[in-house]
Amino acid sequence: MKLHKIFLFALCAAVLNAALVGVEKAGAQEAPAPQGRVFVEFVSASNVVVSPGHSTPIHFTFHVKDPYHINSNHPLTEELIPTQLHFSLPPEVAFGKLQYPAGQMMSFPFDPSTKLSVYSGDLAIKGVVLAPGQASSGTYTIHGELKYQACDNNACYPPKKLPFTFNVKVGSGGKSVPKARATRTSPHIHN
Amino acid sequence: MDRRVVLILSLVIAFTGVLIAVKGRSRPGNVIDLSVAQPAGIQQEPAKQSSEPPAPEFPEPQKGSVAPDFALKSLPDGKEIRLSSLRGKAVVLNFWATWCEPCKTEMPSFVDLQKKYGSQGLQIVGVAMDDAEDKDITGFAKKMGVNYLVLRGTEKVGDLYGGIDRLPMTYYLDRSGKVVDQTLGMAGEAAIEDAIKRSLAQRRPSQSSSGAE
Numbered sequence: 001m002k003l004h005k006i007f008l009f010a011l012c013a014a015v016l017n018a019a020l021v022g023v024e025k026a027g028a029q030e031a032p033a034p035q036g037r038v039f040v041e042f043v044s045a046s047n048v049v050v051s052p053g054h055s056t057p058i059h060f061t062f063h064v065k066d067p068y069h070i071n072s073n074h075p076l077t078e079e080l081i082p083t084q085l086h087f088s089l090p091p092e093v094a095f096g097k098l099q100y101p102a103g104q105m106m107s108f109p110f111d112p113s114t115k116l117s118v119y120s121g122d123l124a125i126k127g128v129v130l131a132p133g134q135a136s137s138g139t140y141t142i143h144g145e146l147k148y149q150a151c152d153n154n155a156c157y158p159p160k161k162l163p164f165t166f167n168v169k170v171g172s173g174g175k176s177v178p179k180a181r182a183t184r185t186s187p188h189i190h191n
Numbered sequence: 192m193d194r195r196v197v198l199i200l201s202l203v204i205a206f207t208g209v210l211i212a213v214k215g216r217s218r219p220g221n222v223i224d225l226s227v228a229q230p231a232g233i234q235q236e237p238a239k240q241s242s243e244p245p246a247p248e249f250p251e252p253q254k255g256s257v258a259p260d261f262a263l264k265s266l267p268d269g270k271e272i273r274l275s276s277l278r279g280k281a282v283v284l285n286f287w288a289t290w291c292e293p294c295k296t297e298m299p300s301f302v303d304l305q306k307k308y309g310s311q312g313l314q315i316v317g318v319a320m321d322d323a324e325d326k327d328i329t330g331f332a333k334k335m336g337v338n339y340l341v342l343r344g345t346e347k348v349g350d351l352y353g354g355i356d357r358l359p360m361t362y363y364l365d366r367s368g369k370v371v372d373q374t375l376g377m378a379g380e381a382a383i384e385d386a387i388k389r390s391l392a393q394r395r396p397s398q399s400s401s402g403a404e
Contacts, residue, residue, distance in 0.1 A: 079331060
């Protein structure tokens with residue numbers, strides 16, 4: 001009887017430990033320590049499945065928080081920092097053309113006479129994912145990074161990088177799209 | 192069930208539980224490490240953050256306190272300029288960057304006011320908090336007709352002034368180096384001139400009363 005109690009206690013301790021580890025891990029994924037002001041949030045990347053030797057479109061959605069704006073991918077003066085997407089890619093995945101939306105031409109209280117090419121609110125960037133013919137099937141986690149520089153009506157904030165991740169599945173089910181030029185570096189292709 | 196077997200089994204389960212717990216705590220959970228070289232001045236943003244501005248990491252100089260001293264390279268000549276060497280002058284310390292449109296908008300006002308009050312002892316100092324190359328900063332300042340000192344800022348000096356988490360940020364110092372006023376973000380020419388007049392109103396300090404560094 002006594003031994004059964006010891007056995008039950010040990011079993012409970014093990015289950016409790018495992019549960020605590022689970023809670024801790026979940027917390028680490030969802031609630032990193034607050035740090036810095038938030039200007040842009042990563043909303044989503046479309047789920048894509050691409051067959052080896054084929055390509056498929058992908059959409060990224062971000063949200064520029066009110067009251068901020070960020071420069072478009074093609075700001076009007078060379079000093080302004082363009083918004084750009086970059087990826088760290090495994091050999092099994094490549095990116096083709098990235099299509100940034102045209103900037104909204106807006107003027108701001110700090111200089112009502114000048115219009116700037118900016119993004120505010122929702123921001124959708126389109127791309128094409130390619131898998132080389134010899135790519136192994138599997139799900140690959142891609143690390144992306146949105147580089148931007150935000151301002152509001154009165155001030156500007158230092159350039160930032162917003163890291164995000166998304167999955168690309170290489171396997172059957174990918175749709176063939178017209179051949180796009182693949183690159184494994186970060187493409188900066190405009191509309 | 193054999194008592195020994197039950198006892199050994201219990202110990203094994205308990206030990207396994209402890210091992211899982213220790214391993215789980217020592218492994219960073221889902222950390223995103225892009226391992227990308229980080230140019231100075233670009234801040235990495237965590238995947239999820241608080242929507243509220245955090246408590247200031249670096250305290251800003253308060254009104255009435257002596258502005259923190261520093262030495263920075265001037266552009267385009269590369270000479271080292273120490274802030275405390277400007278004692279006796281009213282100083283406008285304007286943190287700016289070439290990518291900052293509100294900073295650009297303020298510049299003509301600073302140019303006009305340097306002309307207007309320079310003879311009375313005003314020295315405007317533009318501290319470029321920029322990743323751009325020296326020649327680009329110099330070229331930009333030239334294009335804007337800047338007639339005042341331009342220094343190449345550093346993160347360390349930025350930290351002395353509250354971290355400079357936005358631009359423009361301007362401190363108005365009297366002739367003894369004390370902070371008279373501060374503006375966050377862009378200010379209109381009237382407000383800038385008013386702060387300059389208050390900075391100039393202080394009499395030149397005696398040698399013995401100057402310097403806190």
